[in-house]
Amino acid sequence: MEHDDDNKILLIAFFIVESETTETWFFFLKNLKRHVTSQDGLCLISDKQELIKNVYSKRDSGWTTQNFVHVLYI
Numbered sequence: 001m002e003h004d005d006d007n008k009i010l011l012i013a014f015f016i017v018e019s020e021t022t023e024t025w026f027f028f029l030k031n032l033k034r035h036v037t038s039q040d041g042l043c044l045i046s047d048k049q050e051l052i053k054n055v056y057s058k059r060d061s062g063w064t065t066q067n068f069v070h071v072l073y074i
Contacts (some may be wrong), residue, residue: 011037020048025055035061040067047073 013032017024029052044063046052048070056063056070 016066030061042068044068044070045073
C-alpha cells in the first residue's frame, strides 16, 4: 500500500508469471476486481495497453468503462 498527497491509501497490486498472455492478465484482473477492489472509481495504470485493453473488455472480467479508467505509464 501507498499513500497519495491527501493521505489516502493507494492499493498497489502485482503478480509474477512466466509470460504476459491474455490468459494470465485475465486471471489477474478478474480476481483483482472480484476479491480485492470491488469498488468503482479505480485507476488502472499499465504499460501494455492493447493486451490489457483486450482483457478488461471481455464480458466476464468485471471491469467496465463505467467503473474505472485505464492510463499508461512510460
